[in-house]
Amino acid sequence: GRLKLMLKSVYRGFKYLRDSDLVDEDLRREYFSAGDLSDMQMERSVIALCQMLEQYHGVKPIVLIDEYDNPINNAFNRDFYAGVMGSLRRFYSLTLKGNLHMSFAVVTGVMQIAKESIFSGLNNLAVDNIFSNNFDERYGFTEPEVKDLCTYYGHPEKFEEAKEWYDGYRFGDADVYNPWSLLTYIYNDFEPGTYWADTSGNDILDVLLENADKDTNSVLVALGNGQAVVKGINPTVAMEDVGKKPTATYSIMAVTGYLNAVTEVDDICSLSIPNRELYKVFYDKVIDSVWRFDKDLFKPFFDSMENADVPKMEESLFMLFSKNFFDILLKDEADYRLVLATIALGRGGRYDVGIEREAGNGRADIIMRRNDPRYPNIVVELKKSRSKTDIFNTMEKEARKALTQIKTKEYYLGMKGKTYLYGVCFQNKKAKVLFEEMDL
Template identity: 40%
Template sequence: NLEYVGNTWFDGLKVEECEDCMKMKNAHPVIHLDLKGLNVDDERLFDKTVRKRIRDLYGKYIYLKDSDALTDLQREYYSDIVDRDFEKTGPSESLKDLSAKLQAHHGKEVILLIDEYDNPIQNSYGTEVQKRIIAFMRNLLTNALKGNSALKLAVITGVMQIAKESIFSGLNNLYVNNILSSSFSEYFGFTEPEVRDLLGHCEFPEKFSECREWYDGYRFGESDIYNPWSILNYVSEKCTPRPYWAVTSGNEIIRTLLDHSTQDTWDVVSALSGGGKAIVDFRDQVVYSDIERDPSAIYSIMAMSGYLNAKHTDFGYEISIPNREVYQIYEGTILSAINQNESSVRIAMLFAALRNNDGEAIGNAIGELIRGALSSKILDSEHVYQSFLIGMMMGFCGNYRIFGDTLESGEGFADIRMECTSGVGPNIIIELKRSKDEKDLAHDASAALGQIRIKGYAHGLKGRTLFYGISFHKKTPFVLSEESAG
C-alpha cells in the first residue's frame, strides 16, 4: 500500500527473503472494502448502510478532492459521493470510479481488496431484500472487475463461494481458492512447524500438545492447518486455552443445523459430537437457501465456515469436528437453543450427579433438559438422545475425555464413555436404550447395564468406574447404575 511507504514493519522478517513480495511492498494504491455488518433488514436500510460504507471509504482519500491529476468532472463526482451522498452517481459504480481516480493521481494501478463479499447475501437469506442485495452485488463487482483498466489485481474473500451465475456473470478470469484447493493451502493458517517455532520463540515449547488439542485439525487442500487467530491469542494470553475464535464468530450456522435437523442429520451430529466422523456429499458452491431443499447442504456450509473439517475420500468427504475449541462452540450453541441460564445450571447438576452416582438427580436433570430442547418428532432413535447428551456435557467435561460410539473397548462400543484423565473423579460409561412403552423403562435400563458388563465396555479404564443404564420413552428417562472398582 503506497500509504505506508517508508515503514519498517517487515524489516528482519522472513518475508524479506521473498524478492517478488518486496517488489510489491508499498508499490500500489490499495482499496479495502469490508462488506460485513451491512443492515439487511429492508431495502431502505441496506441502501443507507451501503452508501455510508462507500462514503467512508472515499473519505480515506480526501486528497483526491483537490488533486490536479484529476479532471474537473472526476473531482465533481468525488464531491458528489463524499459531500452530497450520491446525488448524481450510484454506489454500484463507486469502486471502479475510485480506482480510476487513484490511478490518475498516483500513476499506478490499484489493488482492490473486498472482505466478506457474501455476508450480506447470506444474512438476508429468506427475506424479500435478498434479490435486491444480489443485484447490487452483481453490479458492484462486475463494474469493479470487468474492463477496469485501473486495476492491477483484486482479492475477494468470503465464507461461501456464491455461484458464478448469481454474482460473477460475465467474468472469465476468476481464480478461486477454498478449503478444497491445493494452491496456497499452507497460507490459510499456521502449519505445525510454524506453531512449534512460535511456541519455542515465546518460551512455551511444552504447550504444544495442548495447543494441538485445542486449535489444530483443519484441512486445506493437502495441508494440515492450525487456526491462526486462536493461536495468536493463545500465545498472547500466556498459552491459556479457551475458545478465542468463538468470540469472533456468530455461530448462527450451528443453530441453522439444529433448526433443519432430520433423522439423518441427528445421526451425523451424534457421530461428530462423540469424536467420530461421517461421510457426506460436499459442494463448494452452496447458499443457505439450499438447506431447505437438501438439509445435507449444511455440512458444506459448516466446513467452509470453519466448524467442520472436510477430507476427500474415495466415497465422499469425511467430516469431523476439528478440535476442542470448536467442540465448545457446539456445546455453547446447543445451550443457546434452549434457556441458557437454566440449562447451564441443569447441565452442571447433571455432570455432578453423574460423578456422584445420584440416579434420581441424573433422571431429573436429563428430563428437564430434553423437555426444554427437543421435539418429540425427532426422538425416534437412541442416536438422538446420545448426540444430545454428549453435546450438553462437552463444555463441562473438564478433566474428562468424552467418546461417543467411536472408541472400541471390550467387545464393542459404548454409547458414551467418559475417561477421567486427572484428579480423583470416576470414569463413567453410559449405555442408552429407547423404550417402546413407558412400562418397559426399568427393563430396558437394566438391559443397558447388563450390556456394559457383558461386553466389557470398561476394558482399559483404571480406577473407579460408574456404569449407567439409561432408558427413554419419549421425554421420560429412567436411570439405573452400579459401580466397578476397576
C-alpha cells in the same frame, strides 16, 4: 447507507487526485464533492477511482476487496436481504466486469457465494478455496512456524497445548493452525480459549441448525463424539439453499471453520471437528442449537448420575422425557441413546463422551471417560422394554441384563479409578436404573 459512507472514506485517502490537472475535472467534481453519493455513483465509484488513479499515475491500479461476503452474511435471513443482494450484485459486477481501468482484482471472503447469486455475468474468475493447493499454507500457521512462535515467546513447552487447541485444519495439501486464535493465545500469556469463535457471527449457522432434520442431528452428535463422517461438500454456496439442503449445512460448516474437511474423492469429504477450541464451540453452540434444551432440565440427571443417586436419576429421566422438546419418536434404544448422548456432550469439558464407541469386547451405548479425577468414569447401557404387562418386573429384568452386559463385555477396560456402571431400561417415559460401582 453504510456502503456509501465507506466509499466516501476510501476517497478521502486519495485527496491528491482532487487537485490534480492530470485527472478528469468532471470526475473530480462528481466524486470529491461534499454531498452524498447517489446509488448510481456508488455502484460506479470504484471504476471512477481506478480511472482517476490511472490518469494520475499512468498505471492501471489493482483492486482489493476484502470480506466481500460480510454484508451478505449480516443481511442473511432479514427483511432487507434482497435489497442488499441487489445492490451488491450491481456493485461487484460493475466493479469487476466493466472496469477497463484496473490491472486485476483480488476478492477475499469466508464463503464462496455462488457466482449466479452475486457475481452475475463474470466469466473470468480464478477461484481458490479450502480445497485448493495454490495458497494452502498462506491461510494459517504451519507446525514448524508454531514451534518457532512458542520458542520465540519463551514457552516451547506450550507447543503441545497449542496443537491440541488450534491445529487440525486442512487447506489443500497443508495442515495449518488457526492464526487468529494462536496469536491471541500467545498474547494472553498462553492461556487457551475460544478466541476465534468469540469474534464471529453465527446467523447462518443458527438457520442451518434450526432446519436440521433427524439425519443431520445424528451426524452432528457423531461429530461431537469425535467421529469422522463422510459427506458430500459443495464449497460454492447458493444462499437460497441455506437451511434447505443438508449439503449446504456441511459445506458452510466446513468453509467457515467449524469442521475440517479432507477430500476422499471428488466432492466427498471426511468431516471432523478440528481441535479443542472448536469442540468447545460445538458443545456450547451446535448441541444447544440442535436440541434447544433448557440446561436446568438435564443438569439434575447428570448430577444424580455422578453422585450415584439412582432414585433422583430415575426421576430426572422421567422429567426429561416428559417435556415436548423432542422431534424424534422414542421407538428403540438408539433413539434414547441419541438423546442422552447429545445432552452428555454438554459435559464435554469434564468427560470424553462416546456413543456406540468400541470398548472392551463390544460397543458401549454411552461411555464417559473422566478428564478430571474428581468425577467418576461412567458407562451406560440402555434397553427398551416392549412388554405391555408386568411392566415393573420386565423393566427390572432388562436393566439387569444391561448391567450384566457391561460387565460381561468389559466396557470399562482401560479406565482408571472410580467407575460407575448403569443399566437402564426405558418404557416410554419411565426409566428403571440399576447401579454398580467399580474401583479400577
